[in-house]
Amino acid sequence: MATAEKPTEITFSNDVVKVSLHVDEDGSVYFQDILPAGAPPRAQGTAHFASSATPLCEVRLSGERNSQSKTSKALVGSYVGTRLKYKSSSISHQARQKVLDVTLHDEQTGIAVTCHLTLFDGISVLRSSTTIHNEGKKDVVVTQISSLVIGGLTRFNEWWSEFTVSSATNTWFREAQWHERSLPDVGLDDVGVYQLDQGHLAPMSIFNVSNRGTFSTQGHLPIGMLKRRDNAETWLWQVENNGSWKWELGDWKDDIYLALSGPDSNDHDWRQKLSPGETFTSATAAVCHLFGDADAAFGALTQYRRRIRRDHPDHQHLPVIFNDYMNCLMGDPTDEKILALVKPVARSGAEYFVIDAGWYADDNDWWDDVGAWEPSAKRFPMGFGSLLDRIRAAGLQPGLWLEAEVIGTRSAEADALPPEAYFQRDGARVVEKNRFQLDFRHAAVVARMDGVVDRLVATYGVRYFKFDYNIEVTQGTDVDCSSAGAGQLGHNRAYLGWVAGLLDRHPGLVIENCSSGAQRMDDAMNAVHTLQSTSDQQDPVRYAAIAAAIHTAVAPEQAATWAYPQPGWDDETNALTVVNALISGRVHLSGRLDLLAPRQLDLVCRGMHVYKEMRRDIAAAVSFWPLGFAKWHDDWLAAGLRVVDGGGDGSGGERGAGKCYLAVWRRGGQESCELPISFIMGSKDVAISLLYPEMPGTKLEVAGSGLRATIPSKIGARLFSISWS
Template sequence: MGSNSYNPGDIVIQWLPPGLSLQISLDDQLAPCVDHVLPAGHKPPTNVSPHFASPKLPLNGVRVAGQGHTTNKTAKSMVGGILSSRLRYQHHEERKDGATFGLDVVSCDDMLGIEVTHTFEVFADVPVLRSWTTLRNQSSGFMTIMQASSLSIGGLTNGTRSWSESYSVWTANNTWFREAQWQERSLPDVGIDDIGLFELNDGHRATMARFSVSNQGSLSTETHLPMGAVTRKDGQDTWLWQIEHNGSWRWEIGDWQDGLYVAAGGPTKTDHAWEVVLCPGETFTSVPIALCHVVDSLEEAFATLTEYRRCLLRPHVDYERLPIIFNDYMNCLMGDPTEEKIHALLEPVRGCGAEYFVIDAGWYADDSNWWNDVGAWEPSQKRFPSGFKALLDGIRAKGLIPGLWLEPEVVGTRSVVSKQLPSSAFFQQCGQRVEERGRYQLDFSQFVVRKHLDSVIDRLVYDFRVGYFKFDYNIDLMTGTDADVTRGVSTGAAHLAHHRAYLQWVKDLLSRHDGLVIENCSSGAQRMDYAMLSVHTLQSTSDQQDPLLYAAIAAACPTAVVPEQGASWAYPQRRWSDETNVVTMINSLLGRVHLSGRLDNLEPAQYELVRQAMQVYRDVIREKLRTARPFWPLGLPRWHDEWVALGLAATDGTLLLAVWRRSGSNKCYLPLPKRHRNLLTVTLLYPAKFEAQIELEEGGLSIELPPVPCARLLQISP
């Protein structure tokens, strides 16, 4: 390795891929530090006080056994570690692969013999920075890694004095039935304040203040989305990030040298019982994160991140067709399918224009007591006396592609499969299988597990011609198996290995079965992350059964998932009013349609409302979904807002706008994005003949709706 000839303060990298600029310089220990990440065409401020000019936060947040901290940041923090400051810059290399631009920054510590390669990626001209690290043990002994952050960057407050009063932090709650609900808090409210930072002396670079959000367990987005944002209150500076991992993760913000930093990554020793032992020559690669910086509003950052997420998607014919999916679960058969009930639904489903018919939970069970008996995935003969193959053939005869619900990662405690597979196939704790809610967790890092599930999927595809799977997951394990702890594999490392093996298994399935659609569902949307979504075709957004509450979820979900992947339920009911049935239909129209409900029981006028909604989706909406950018005229929806609105800005210049009135005044003003304020024509797309008074006004439009809970879908054209 050896030393280099660089000096403190040297700018060693000025990287200019399409869409953004990245500058890296060296701190006084010659560790690389990100000076700025800016959208193309923007320059860092020039009239900055020396207090703010150089955040100099080491890029690599790495911690190994026995190495603590050098600053006032404590062991609870992701930054300020001894090793991070000793990782001296060595060299860098730029790469280009088609429309993907890459940068590798290599740093080393001679004392321990560790090499860290920090990799950045930019797709095409989308100004979003993707980042991860790869650690290599170049010593002659073992090395225990306890943290490998994917990015640490200071200077988020952009040279702003009194920045703690100027910026706020955003987090997103994501609980079952209440997904993607964002909250804004001031920095002082989360314990971060710039008061007194100028008086730091004796070499202190920061206080102990920090604010963190983390997840531990198998449900990667249970409680919070793996996202965060920092915005300036004038709406002219926004940082937005996401962690792309389907397991445990953490991000934090805090003060550093009179500014704000963010650090983010996957599992750590402190939070998740994760550590990895590297033998000489071995490597470990952290999980990716994405960082978006716009000199604009949070809404613009979400739109930019939407474009970035599209670059992650595995190519699939589903994104070209965006078909309508009928699923027999929500407010319909609710896990109790039978041959008779399904036959009754087929003609109404076909008549609405659906292209998939998915049989949800229960198809494998003779009765409703199936929860802890899953795992064999053989169809019930009692529910389908004419034969399951005959039923699925009948679905195809109606022009519909059959789909099935499956929970491949678990085996019920009463299942015969729990006795057929070896103990190594399951998560273990102190020599015992881990039982959670009547299920055992399969370990996908084991070949026997992947082979078993391959045979299950192949049988259902080849024997029954299944073209769609809804992959569900309904337990949450805090960490992985301890079966290999005696060999130096931590439970956190075992968990990470399982998560990565599961993703690879899904990729292999899709490669083997061309055209197969696999939906990601985990108790609604409790794994709505872009490790899962870069592999699975689409995402269930919730299990919420109240259409008025669902409106807040459906409107917020484009913050977490691109419209062409985000599937929200539409489940009309005979007992509901026409206005309530319109609400449930509009909940699904600006994303992927998950149609459900007992369509066979609807009155003719109710059924016609459903058919019209699906016609609007097929004729007008779905061709725009793949490239549309979301916006929120009333701001991000809050759970009890009286009015909620979601818009999609299409590339042809038109706007699609869903508006829900849930309570309060029956009139609302909706500002439109500045670039679209010259639009002239408003069309009530759905329901076309229902009451709505709409007027274009300067900067937006006003809408007056009936004084009952209701919704309308508008198209606004040049």
């Protein structure tokens, strides 16, 4: 269906959500609402909701900054945004999804902007991106283009007291840590809103979270949440770009707006020149709005993540992966060390054996010498192929670690490619931590790395790659592009295309996304890569706070979490590191399995057996957090996986028979903790089973408005199965 005749309202829906756009008399378009299917229109509690609406798209061109009273540091208030008028709209139907395209036109410059809105069957999440097309006769330079802008989020007269905003810090060793704040605490308040002189639409306050550089999630996850204090309404959003991005909340007249964006000029040195006839498409973004709590919103987002990613059999099979790095060989593999591990690894129940860093170097001084990606004859005198044959003979599939995007400054390969194949600024090659950054826009880079991967697959039968990335380039590259930020974005997109090409040629290959743990844990990467490393944290007790919150960032069946038992740890600590991985959804086994006592190895084997029994449910499960999102220093943590039948989005309200897995950690404090779990309450028959580990004194029982967990040890973790009817 397509129409060029100007409507007053455009509606767009699937079976669970309805999207409404309004077109005013002048042809400006803005979001009217995003609501669960069947929900009545929200009451317009503010006095002048219409003035709280923001343009459907915000675009800034070079030289044009701020057209209205909001600061030009904001993502709203652009000249082009106010000039864009309705031109046409169409709805197309694709496999299990539909797309609404709304095209707007700016008569002054001749540019056309098409907003692409996508809904997937059965999922209450809206996906959005924006394409700009220069239909004029002159070049234009775009300095900002939004992925999604929505005004009038709350419809509350006192929105500043009724809602809170949450964001997640994400740093090396301390990933996915959520922080909730009041709106006044981030500078969004009623002060001055109702005392502004006529014509002023808002004060200059904004709250934004952004990232610049090749570590897309270093510092923060590209995710945010706005929810009512009574948990009756939640907005949840994310930006999907494996580089620079930004999201912001701000007050606009009588309410709050949300704006999501990839790189822009202000924060990321991004500018895109468009000659007549040329186009550019923004980063994608997604938003969910429902009348429920954070658990329900993340349930919907989890199912959305499953829908947008590349299909791979690994997501259903969920094999156990052993990797020899963390708290094990730590980048120093040899024939002798690997062979000592093979037998206990096979006995543990692992299905892959991944040789991590160091396999290509004769000694440990390899950081700035990487790039040839040939196995070391000194480390593996029996022959690398023979070693991998021994791994296969034990029933394990071999895998390797690789940093595809860098070449060390001391490497013999450092000058093997044309100068334009590396990131540059002002004619100088970018150097970061004694590595050069390769630019995957260049055909020679793609050809070289295709050759490396194809050779390792063909010669050695490698079936798994851990693609790591351990430098952060904030400079971008100014080679063959409009700006350094545009060069970086081009590389980001070309890299994803390269990985997709590998999987096209090698469909059974498993490719893990790792970047100093989880410094690129975004949904552009996870939509292409098979699974995601969650941290490089080496302390299992601290890791528990990451494991308990990681499903806010990645689907359970992609969340690769370390379990690294040690011979010097007690049984409670070794069991805790296993529980971390069991509830996260993907086991990344490591640790000195070769040095464990038989009793200790049996404890690990029991954990892997439990995982293989529960993994059949993980790919259709959504997460819940009885104690809220884990805090880094909390004594008690809890996280669960609720099995969702029939592929529902888990967006809340389901009752009746059900099943879930619940992990509980004690890291101090009293020996018991109350756990409210609303969807179990009211059930007549609740069956609770302790799955792992079987330690004396452990209890989980119905008590009051929830469950009560008891763990006698001050440091311990338990995994339970709960069913109810």
